[in-house]
Amino acid sequence: MFRTPPLLGSSAPCLSLRSVKEAFMKRLAAPALLVVLIMTGGSVSARAETKEVQMTAKKYEFSPSSVEVPVGATVVFKITALDRDHGFEIEGVKDSCVELKKGEIATVEYKAEKAGTYSFKCCKRCGLHHGQMRGTIVVK
Numbered sequence: 001m002f003r004t005p006p007l008l009g010s011s012a013p014c015l016s017l018r019s020v021k022e023a024f025m026k027r028l029a030a031p032a033l034l035v036v037l038i039m040t041g042g043s044v045s046a047r048a049e050t051k052e053v054q055m056t057a058k059k060y061e062f063s064p065s066s067v068e069v070p071v072g073a074t075v076v077f078k079i080t081a082l083d084r085d086h087g088f089e090i091e092g093v094k095d096s097c098v099e100l101k102k103g104e105i106a107t108v109e110y111k112a113e114k115a116g117t118y119s120f121k122c123c124k125r126c127g128l129h130h131g132q133m134r135g136t137i138v139v140k
C-alpha cells in the first residue's frame, strides 16, 4: 500500500511526456500537410490557367482594347472606370453587362472555351461616341 502512490506518481509524468510528444508531432504534421495542399493547388490552377487582365475604361476606350488568351483559360478582368461610370459586356454572352462604377475595380470572369475573336463593349451609355467604346478578346 505504501509503495503504490509513488509508482503512480512516476508513471504520470511519463504519460504526460508522451502526450506532449504527440502534440508536438501533430503540430509538425499540420504545416507539412498545408504545404502539400498549397503545392498541389498551385499546379492545378497552372494547368487550368487563369489569366488576370488589368483594364481601364474611359471615354471612349478600354485599355488594353485587345486581349489575347489561350483556349481553356479563365480570364479574370479587373476593370476600373476612370472618368465616369461605364459598362462592360461581352457580346454573345447573355446578360453579361457589368456596371463599372467610377473608381471601383469590377471583376469579370470569362471562360475562353472556344478559339475565335470575341467583342466586348461598353454597355452603359456614356456619351456621344459610346458606340465606339469596344474591344476584342482573341482566344487561340
Ligand SMILES: [Cu+2]
Binding pocket: 086, 087, 122, 123, 124, 125, 126, 127, 130, 131, 133
Ligand atoms: Cu459607354
